[in-house]
Amino acid sequence: MNSSLKGPTRPVARTARLFAVALTASLLAGCTRSGAAEPQAVWQDEFNGTSLSSANWTPQIGNGFMSGSDYVSGWGNNELEYYTDRPENLRVENGELVITARRGAYQGTANGQPASFDWTSARIRTAGKFSRAYGKFEIRAKFPTGKGLWPAIWLLPEEPNPYGVWAASGEIDIAEGWGSKPTELAQTLHYGGQWPNNVYSGTTVNFPNGGTMDQWHTYTVEWTPGKIQWFIDGQLTSEKTAWWSARGTPPTSDADLHAWPAPFDKPFHLLLNLAVGGNFDGNPDASTPDTAEMRVDYVRVYGLTGETASPGTRPDMKYPWTPAEARDAQPDGNLVFNESFDWADDDKRVTADAPRLDGVTQSAYWTLFRSDGQATLSNDVAAGKALKVDITNPGSVNYAVQVRQDGLNVETGGKYEVSFDAWAQTARPMMLKVGGGQDRGYAAYSGEQTLQLGTAKTRQTVTFDMKATTDAATRLEFNLGNAGTGPVWIDNVVVKRIGNAAGARPPAADGNLLYNAAFTQDSPDHPGITGVPGTAYWTTWSNVPERLTTSVAGGTVTLNVRDVDPANNWHVQLNQTDVPLTAGKSYTLTFKGRATDAREVAVVIGENGGSYARYLDKTAALNDTEQPFTYTFTAAATNPAAQLQILGAVGTPGSSYGLSFRDFRLVQNP
Numbered sequence: 001m002n003s004s005l006k007g008p009t010r011p012v013a014r015t016a017r018l019f020a021v022a023l024t025a026s027l028l029a030g031c032t033r034s035g036a037a038e039p040q041a042v043w044q045d046e047f048n049g050t051s052l053s054s055a056n057w058t059p060q061i062g063n064g065f066m067s068g069s070d071y072v073s074g075w076g077n078n079e080l081e082y083y084t085d086r087p088e089n090l091r092v093e094n095g096e097l098v099i100t101a102r103r104g105a106y107q108g109t110a111n112g113q114p115a116s117f118d119w120t121s122a123r124i125r126t127a128g129k130f131s132r133a134y135g136k137f138e139i140r141a142k143f144p145t146g147k148g149l150w151p152a153i154w155l156l157p158e159e160p161n162p163y164g165v166w167a168a169s170g171e172i173d174i175a176e177g178w179g180s181k182p183t184e185l186a187q188t189l190h191y192g193g194q195w196p197n198n199v200y201s202g203t204t205v206n207f208p209n210g211g212t213m214d215q216w217h218t219y220t221v222e223w224t225p226g227k228i229q230w231f232i233d234g235q236l237t238s239e240k241t242a243w244w245s246a247r248g249t250p251p252t253s254d255a256d257l258h259a260w261p262a263p264f265d266k267p268f269h270l271l272l273n274l275a276v277g278g279n280f281d282g283n284p285d286a287s288t289p290d291t292a293e294m295r296v297d298y299v300r301v302y303g304l305t306g307e308t309a310s311p312g313t314r315p316d317m318k319y320p321w322t323p324a325e326a327r328d329a330q331p332d333g334n335l336v337f338n339e340s341f342d343w344a345d346d347d348k349r350v351t352a353d354a355p356r357l358d359g360v361t362q363s364a365y366w367t368l369f370r371s372d373g374q375a376t377l378s379n380d381v382a383a384g385k386a387l388k389v390d391i392t393n394p395g396s397v398n399y400a401v402q403v404r405q406d407g408l409n410v411e412t413g414g415k416y417e418v419s420f421d422a423w424a425q426t427a428r429p430m431m432l433k434v435g436g437g438q439d440r441g442y443a444a445y446s447g448e449q450t451l452q453l454g455t456a457k458t459r460q461t462v463t464f465d466m467k468a469t470t471d472a473a474t475r476l477e478f479n480l481g482n483a484g485t486g487p488v489w490i491d492n493v494v495v496k497r498i499g500n501a502a503g504a505r506p507p508a509a510d511g512n513l514l515y516n517a518a519f520t521q522d523s524p525d526h527p528g529i530t531g532v533p534g535t536a537y538w539t540t541w542s543n544v545p546e547r548l549t550t551s552v553a554g555g556t557v558t559l560n561v562r563d564v565d566p567a568n569n570w571h572v573q574l575n576q577t578d579v580p581l582t583a584g585k586s587y588t589l590t591f592k593g594r595a596t597d598a599r600e601v602a603v604v605i606g607e608n609g610g611s612y613a614r615y616l617d618k619t620a621a622l623n624d625t626e627q628p629f630t631y632t633f634t635a636a637a638t639n640p641a642a643q644l645q646i647l648g649a650v651g652t653p654g655s656s657y658g659l660s661f662r663d664f665r666l667v668q669n670p
Contacts, residue, residue, distance in 0.1 A: 043130050044300040047097045052090065057124040059085035060273075063110055063117060067165075070619070071111035073650055079150075080277035080284075082108040082117040090122035097296040099124075099274045101149065103284070116652055119284075123273030131158030131267035134307035137174060138220045138300045139272075143213040144292035147372075148284035149179030150275035151294045153219055155268035163245045163263045167191055167198035170245065170263030172228065175219040178281045179288070180372065182212040187230040191243045191263055192320075193251045199320070199438055203230075203238035216297070224304060226261050226311035242317040252321050260314035272296060282372045282396045320440065324472035326409040335408040335495045336476065337365040341379055341387045355406075363387070366405055373400030373481045383457075386421070386491035389480060398431040400481025408474040408495055410434065410445060410466050415501050418446065418476070419461045420493040424453045425486040431479040432462060434495065436471055443468060447577075447608075450545075453488065465501035467608075467641040504580035504640035513579055513587075513666040514644065519552045541573040548572050555662050561648055562656040570602075572648030574659075577608050579642045579666065581615065581635040586669040589631045589644070595622035596658040599649035603631060605666075608643040615642070622649075622659065632669070 045056050052059070063082045064073040074080070081101060084090070091098050101121040108117055143151040155172040163169045171190035178184060188202035211217065211233075220231040230238045245263040248256035274294040277283040329335050337343070342362050343350055350364040357363035360377050362385065368377060373395030380388040391401055410416060418434060430453055434446035446464040453460075476495055480488055507513050515526075515537040522528070528535030534552045540559065542548040549560045557574065565571035581587065589605065599622050606614035616633040635642075644666065649657065 041300060041302050042132065042135065044298065045097075046095065046298045047092050047296065048095050049092055052092055052097070052124065056129055057126060058129065059083070059090060060123045060125060061085065063108065063115070073110055074278060075275070077275070077278040077280065079275045080117065080148075081119040081121040081275055082106055083123045083273070084108075084120050085122065086120070089120050090124070095297070097272070099151075099272065099294040099296075101144070101274050101276050101292045101294075103288075103290040110650070118653070119276040121274045121276055123271065123275075125156075125269055125271040127156075127158060127269040129269075130301075131269040132301060133265060133267045134223050134225065134304065136220060136222045136302040136304050137270070138218060138298075138302070139174065140216060140218045140297040141175070142216045142295040142297075143177045143179075144274070144289070144294060145179050145182045145212070145214045146284065146288040146292055147180040148277045148281055148288050149292050150176065150278065150280045151179075151213075152176045152271070152273055152275065154271050155221075156271060157263070158267040158269045162266050163258050164194040164247060166195050167200070168194045168245050168247070168263060169266070170243075170268075172221060172223070172264070172268060173202075174221045174230070175232075176280065177213040179292075180281055182214060183207060183210075185213065185232065185237075187238045189228065189240055189243055189264075191245055193246045193248065193256075197246070197248075197251060197320070201240055201243065205230075205232070205237040208233055208235045208237075222304060223264065224307050225265065225309055226315075228264065242315045244314075244317065244319065251319070254319070257314075261311040265311075270299065270301075272299075323470075326472040327407045329409070329496075333496045335410070335474075335497075336405055336493045337407075338362070339493045340385065340491055341366070342385050357387075360387070365407075366403065369399065369402040369404060370395070371400045371481070372396055375401045375480070377403075380489060383489055384491065386489045388487050388489055390487040391480060391485050394484055395481040398479040398481050398483070399477070401479070403478040403480065403490065405476045405493075406437070406473060408434070408476055409470070409472040410474040410495075411470045411497070412466055412468060413501050414466045414497045415463065415499040416446075416466060416495060417461060417463045417498045418495050419459060421457055421491040422451075422453050422460055422478075422489060423455060423457045424488045425455065426484065427452070427454050428483045428486075428488070429453070430483065430488070431477075432460075433475075433477040433479065434464065435475055435477070436468070437473055437475055440468075440471060440473075445471070445474065448541075457489070457491075463498070465641075467501060505578055506580075507667075511667055512664075513581075513668070514576055514664050517664045518555045519557050519662070520555065537576055537578075539575045539577075541575065543571050556660050557662070558658055558660045559648065560656070560658045564649070564651040564653065564655045564657065570647050571650075574646040574661065575643055576664075577641060577643040579605070579644055580640045581605075581638065581642045582668070583635055583638040586632060586634050587616075587666060588669055589616065589633075589664075589666045590628065591661055591664045592626050592628050593620055593622050593659065593661045594624060594626040595649070595660070596624060598623045599651070599657055599659065601649050601659065602645070602647035603629070604645040604647060605633065605642055606645075607637075607639060608641055613637070620646075626660075 099122045106117045106120045139153050153174040157169045161169050167190035173188040176186040190200045192199035222229045228240045245258040246256040354364040355367045357366050357377050374393035376390045378388050379385045432449040433444050436443040449462050519534045521536040523536035526536045528538050529540050529550050532550050540550050551558050561572050600619050603618045605616040615635050620629050
């Protein structure tokens with residue numbers, strides 16, 4: 001269960017939760033069980049009373065938490081529920097703990113202000129009452145099913161951030177269930193650097209003997225130094241023996257690492273909850289029941305033989321700063337292999353370990369990812385063997401159906417061109433992205449490019465400068481989700497280096513590092529906000545495009561937002577990229593702003609990709625009277641292509657507001 005805000009400033013086709021293919025029985029046959037046959041019990045709750053034991057558990061209340069001076073709504077995962085300790089959501093009966101998620105209007109608070117929520121549920125933890133480093137954690141539970149339901153049993157550090165903020169101090173997910181996928185379960189570790197430099201290692205497993213999550217199962221983790229094992233009903237289902245924790249932000253070398261086996265060498269406490277909606281299983285739909293129960297028969301913790309043993313030496317593992325082995329481009333310079341979906345499996349260019357699309361001939365080097373979408377793939381002979389992606393369920397996000405090729409070697413300082421043929425049965429958008437994988441924070445080197453596909457075969461072309469560190473494992477993504485059903489065709493895909501990236505741009509004539517601060521310029525090379533004259537160098541973005549309309553008048557840009565996202569301030573953005581900064585130098589940002597009513601927006605200057613590090617991360621309290629705002633900060637790194645972002649406000653679902661800004665100015669201080 002993710003415990004803190006962890007996406008970059010906008011969600012990248014970076015799937016918030018990507019899990020490895022389930023480990024097979026043959027791979028696990030050689031694993032040895034860590035614990036003794038009869039471990040010693042050290043703590044338990046059988047839920048035999050008439051109410052929750054206050055000696056063992058504390059309910060958490062609300063829809064978010066404070067991170068420093070910032071309120072993080074949706075528990076950092078866009079969750080919809082408001083946690084309460086009401087009997088309607090949390091009770092003990094017949095020897096069982098019952099956590100109930102309920103659909104229905106509820107008046108709660110968010111960041112100290114009244115707020116309405118459509119779902120309630122419960123979340124309890126043993127923090128301050130019980131924690132332990134190492135041992136056997138055993139929970140017998142029954143999970144509900146239904147789209148958007150997210151039951152979880154998990155562990156967090158007892159000491160606040162012993163190795164740094166999430167996830168440098170670790171998280172152990174004993175069991176997480178997708179309500180829409182009742183035969184599957186997630187077993188995961190979160191670790192690495194501090195957000196957003198965290199990583200995770202997860203396994204998706206099937207329930208033994210054809211079981212499903214709505215049946216009673218015993219979920220177990222056996223945790224010893226250097227080894228963590230997961231079991232369902234006594235059957236070993238996954239094992240992890242490699243992880244790390246780093247002190248750098250972002251970490252850059254092995255020298256940044258805390259001593260092995262950090263972070264999983266400190267006491268952790270237990271959490272049980274039933275979340276609703278968010279990044280894991282998407283939001284509920286009409287099929288989701290109005291009430292859903294997570295039931296827990298018992299929680300038992302045992303000591304284990306060997307839990308005080310030495311963890312041994314740190315195992316070999318891959319880190320984000322470990323260079324990947326570069327794959328050579330084709331003789332014509334194309335970084336994409338099998339660009340026309342016509343390489344036979346016995347082609348000498350196809351290696352034995354090349355991925356393939358299931359059921360699709362001549363598809364070496366291509367993969368398909370689906371979150372909550374569905375599609376059927378084939379070679380369309382009538383279309384010259386183009387890849388046909390017939391989308392039967394578009395899902396709720398653009399990466400719900402994602403056709404991808406990994407392993408492109410994109411080098412820092414290069415200018416690249418992406419071109420391909422594409423068309424659709426019905427005109428529709430798609431999102432193209434060239435970017436990093438999990439160990440790069442799913443960075444978007446090309447930006448997230450929304451392209452319009454017509455019904456006729458058309459050549460699409462996108463160019464970008466690679467300003468991040470060279471990435472030999474770059475991903476080319478065609479994100480086809482959340483845009484309707486029906487077939488889309490892709491063919492003749494090319495990614496080539498076409499020159500060198502432009503150098504850092506100089507300040508404007510008046511010394512301003514922000515261009516077109518008066519919103520009066522147009523430029524064919526920097527077209528600005530689509531359909532809005534005078535916005536060269538500026539862009540806007542919304543996770544639901546129809547939510548945002550933008551206009552410019554008298555040197556003021558206005559963002560009109562409808563149907564507010566109650567959980568995320570990044571749901572609406574005003575951005576300018578390619579802002580040059582020098583490490584150690586002091587800068588001052590000024591602007592004037594107002595809102596149609598009292599709203600707090602985020603003011604960010606930081607990386608545009610990679611770790612999305614923030615050099616300036618403040619807020620501006622706007623109201624209906626225009627006010628000046630001033631911020632001074634020191635750049636933590638030399639970055640010729642930083643970005644300024646104004647992130648919109650959260651609020652009551654369904655409400656609307658307007659934001660207006662003018663006279664942006666960013667200068668280096670003497």
